[in-house]
Every structure is written in C-alpha cells, then in structure tokens.
Amino acid sequence: MNRESDHYKKRGVDYEVPPFMPTLPRKYYQSESIYQEELEKIFYRRWIMACREEEIAEPRQYxxxxxxxxSVIVTRGDDGRIYGHFNVCRHRGTRICDKERGRFESDSIKCPYHAWRYDLSGALQVAPLMKEGAGFQKSDFHLFPVHIGLWGGFVFINLSEEPVLFEEELAPLIGKFEAWGLQNLRIAHELNYTLNCNWKIILQNYQECYHCPGVHPLLSKWTPFRGAVHDCIKGAVIGGHMELRDQVGGMTMDGGPAGPPLCNVTGDDLKRVHYYSVFPNLLLSPHPDFVLYHRIRSEGINRIRNDCFFLLHPDSIRDAERMDRFQSAVKFWDMTNREDWKVCEQMQLGLKSRRFKHGRYSEQEDILYALDREVLTALGHEDGY
Ligand code: FES
Ligand SMILES: [Fe+2]
Structure with missing residues (x-):
C-alpha cells in the first residue's frame, strides 16, 4: 500500500494496514457455520434498514x-408512533402476520391460531379464556419488542435486547445530507432483484470502481473511475463520493441531469455522486438530482434480495414531464445494476473453487479491506486471515 499511514489514521483506522491487503478468505462466502455466525452477530445485533416511513404512513399499516x-412487524400506532415487534405470538410461538404488508383492521394485532390479541404497541389485550392470577399476567406477555431508529425518513430496526446506540452507529451520516431534505423525499420508483451471491459481495462491489472501466462503459464515461474520495473508512458507515466529469450533468443514459437539483443541493455537491454503505444492509447514493438506495436482504449464504429505490421530491413525482425525463436515470441504473450483478454472481461461483484461498486487493480497493475488517471485527475473527 503506497498511501501514507496518516491517510488512515486521520480517518480513525487503528489497525495496522499491511502493504498488500488480502481479500476476505473464501470460507467467508462458503461456510454455512460462518453464515450462521453472521446472522447471530451481525444481522440480529446491528441496525438493519427496514423501510421508509412513507411505507407505513398511516396508523395500522404494517x-x-x-x-x-x-420476522419483524413494523407498524404505526394510532398515536402516530412507529413500533417494531418480533412476529411471534407469546402464547405458543406462532408467526402472526404472514403477508409482506397490509393494514390491521382494528387497533390490534391478532394471532390467527387461538386469537390472542395485542395492541399496536405490543401489549397483550385479550387472551381468550385465560384467567389472570398466579402464573399468568397479561402484562408479562407483551410482544417481544424490536428497537426502532429513525433517520432521514428511513426506519431502522435492531433485534438485539441491548443495541449499540443508533446515533453512534450512524454518526457520520447524521447531518451530512441535510441539503437533500431526505426526510421529505418520497419513493418515485422501485426495482427488485434477486441475486445468487453472498451479501458481502454486493457491499464490496458497491464500494469500489476498479471494476468500472470493464464492467460499466457508460458509467465510466460520466465519472472517472479513479476519482473516488473516501472520507469514512471505519465503522458501520463507509464511503465517499465520485465527481461527475465536466460537461456531465447526471447519471442518466445521455449524461444530462435527471431533473433539477434536490432541495438545497448546491456547490460541489452539484457535481458529486455519494456512495455510502450502512453496514450491513443499506447502500445509499445521494445524487444532485435524486437519491438512490439499495435495501439488501440476505436470504441464505449465496442468495440476496435487493430492492433498489429512487427518491424524489413529491413535487417532481406529481410532474408527468419530469417523471418522463427521470426514466433516463432509472434506465441507466437498472442497466448498471445488472452489469454489477453479473460479476457479483460470477465471483460467488468462482469462490467455490478449492484452489482459491484469498487474493490481493488493488490500491483502488483499500476501502474493501476496511469493510472486511468490519465484518471480521463484528464476528470476533480479527485474526480471520
Ligand atoms: S399461538 Fe397465538 S394465540 Fe395461540
Ligand atoms: Fe459497479
């Protein structure tokens, strides 16, 4: 590694950065037991991006x-508050809701098995024929709560009983994108993908542009692949920005802007695309003219569902002409995403080979070493190489 160690120290890196950075060993993509450990130590402990607040805008939507x-129920109470509950009945452990989304008919959540009913805050209201007394108090049978964190219109959940502070985990982002007015943006478009690869591969792919010249010819025309500037290289939030070339106005099929700049975006940000990952399941890209994000759901060691959303100001969403132009950004990112997914899936396939133990990162990929360290630290495998 040629960069001065100062480069890392200034960004809070407290480990020794080796001259040649090894990639994450193959077993982290192949071992079922490591995957189970990842579920326990990462997905059941860290803050997971669940949805946008607008997806449960009305009370009783879930x-x-x-x-x-x-499975977690995220809902809005009649009091307007957002609640998270484990989707499991306290009577005999039945999964309560089997739909992906819906609206509770009354202000209660009813188990389909023996009709125990909980209010939207999770308190047990009715347990038919069960008399309260010694051995049974309804107040002891609250739905298991899931912690909720709100930022910029995003709803995060944390399944741990004692989560790390949400504000600490997301500290580098809080206040960072005020100019975009994230809270007030709404979903303008959604693309859904299923990928046959491990969840870490998509995070890695998102954070480096070493692959851009070969994989993304059009993207490389709009942003020079060596222009990535990373200001966060340690912790749950990792990322930085890339500059648009002169004469390029936006990430669209023709390189023109997809629409007017969002809210109060000005100055350097009019020429920048930001790329941040929020470990382990949100990839967030504020552009000058829209915000794109990916919500990743790991469905197994080599399978993920990735939903990709575009946010715009509601005024633009109501404007048919603007939405028409905006399709150029959707088309550009759908094409670029698919270019990425192809190499992500090929990497997963290649990693089946017993001959491959681990490789070496290029200087363009030092941020991936930081990302891998985040995984290893979360697992308690600091010596995982
Ligand atoms: S398992 Fe839910 S009411 Fe019996
Ligand atoms: Fe890519």
Whole structure:
C-alpha cells in the first residue's frame, strides 16, 4: 500500500494496514457455520434498514421484515408512533402476520391460531379464556419488542435486547445530507432483484470502481473511475463520493441531469455522486438530482434480495414531464445494476473453487479491506486471515 499511514489514521483506522491487503478468505462466502455466525452477530445485533416511513404512513399499516430466520412487524400506532415487534405470538410461538404488508383492521394485532390479541404497541389485550392470577399476567406477555431508529425518513430496526446506540452507529451520516431534505423525499420508483451471491459481495462491489472501466462503459464515461474520495473508512458507515466529469450533468443514459437539483443541493455537491454503505444492509447514493438506495436482504449464504429505490421530491413525482425525463436515470441504473450483478454472481461461483484461498486487493480497493475488517471485527475473527 503506497498511501501514507496518516491517510488512515486521520480517518480513525487503528489497525495496522499491511502493504498488500488480502481479500476476505473464501470460507467467508462458503461456510454455512460462518453464515450462521453472521446472522447471530451481525444481522440480529446491528441496525438493519427496514423501510421508509412513507411505507407505513398511516396508523395500522404494517410491513413484515425478514431478517435471517426472524420476522419483524413494523407498524404505526394510532398515536402516530412507529413500533417494531418480533412476529411471534407469546402464547405458543406462532408467526402472526404472514403477508409482506397490509393494514390491521382494528387497533390490534391478532394471532390467527387461538386469537390472542395485542395492541399496536405490543401489549397483550385479550387472551381468550385465560384467567389472570398466579402464573399468568397479561402484562408479562407483551410482544417481544424490536428497537426502532429513525433517520432521514428511513426506519431502522435492531433485534438485539441491548443495541449499540443508533446515533453512534450512524454518526457520520447524521447531518451530512441535510441539503437533500431526505426526510421529505418520497419513493418515485422501485426495482427488485434477486441475486445468487453472498451479501458481502454486493457491499464490496458497491464500494469500489476498479471494476468500472470493464464492467460499466457508460458509467465510466460520466465519472472517472479513479476519482473516488473516501472520507469514512471505519465503522458501520463507509464511503465517499465520485465527481461527475465536466460537461456531465447526471447519471442518466445521455449524461444530462435527471431533473433539477434536490432541495438545497448546491456547490460541489452539484457535481458529486455519494456512495455510502450502512453496514450491513443499506447502500445509499445521494445524487444532485435524486437519491438512490439499495435495501439488501440476505436470504441464505449465496442468495440476496435487493430492492433498489429512487427518491424524489413529491413535487417532481406529481410532474408527468419530469417523471418522463427521470426514466433516463432509472434506465441507466437498472442497466448498471445488472452489469454489477453479473460479476457479483460470477465471483460467488468462482469462490467455490478449492484452489482459491484469498487474493490481493488493488490500491483502488483499500476501502474493501476496511469493510472486511468490519465484518471480521463484528464476528470476533480479527485474526480471520
Ligand atoms: S399461538 Fe397465538 S394465540 Fe395461540
Ligand atoms: Fe459497479
């Protein structure tokens, strides 16, 4: 590694950065037991991006969010508050909601088996024929709560009983994108993908542009692949930005802007595309003219569901002409995404080979070493190489 160690120290890196950075060993993509450990130590402990607040805008609307083997109900109470509950009945452990989204008919959540009913905050209201007394108090049978964190219109959940502070985990992002007015943006478009690769591969792919010249000819025309500037290289939030070339106005099929700049975006940000990953399941890209994000759901060691969303100001969404032009950004990113997914899936396939133990990162990929360290630290495998 040629960069001064100062480069890392200034960004809070407290480990020794080796001159040649090894990639994550093959077993981290192939071992079922490591995958189970990842579920326990990462997905059931860290903050997971669940949805946008607008997806449960009205009281009683709910979503069920799969996280590994768990399912979480995220809903809005009649009091306007957002609640998270494990989707499991306290009577005999039945999964309560089996739909991906819906609206509770009354202000209660009813188990389909023996009709125990909980209010939207999770308190048990009715347990038919069960008398309260010694051995049974309804107040002891609250739905298991899931912690909720809100930032910029995003709803995060944390399944751990004692989560790390949300504000600490997301500290580098809080206040960073005020100019975009994230809270007020709405979903303008959604693309859904299923990929046959491990969840870490898509995070890695997102954070480096070493692959851009070969994999993304059009993207490389709009942003020079060596122009990535990373300001966060340690912790849950990792990333930085890339500059648009002179004369390029946006990430669209023709390189023109997809629409007017969002809210108060000005100055350097009019020429920048930001790329941040929020470990382990949100990839966030504020552009000058829209915000793109990926919500990743790991469905197994070599399978993920990735939903890709575009956010715009509601005024633009109501403007048919603007939405028409905006399709150029959707088309550009759908094409670029598919170019990425292809190499991500090929990497997963190649990693089946017993001959491959691990490789070496290029200087353009030092941020991936940081990302891998985040995984290893979370697993308690600091010596995983
Ligand atoms: S398992 Fe839910 S009411 Fe019996
Ligand atoms: Fe890519």
């Amino acid at each position: 979503l069920t969010i799969p996280v590994g083997d768990e």
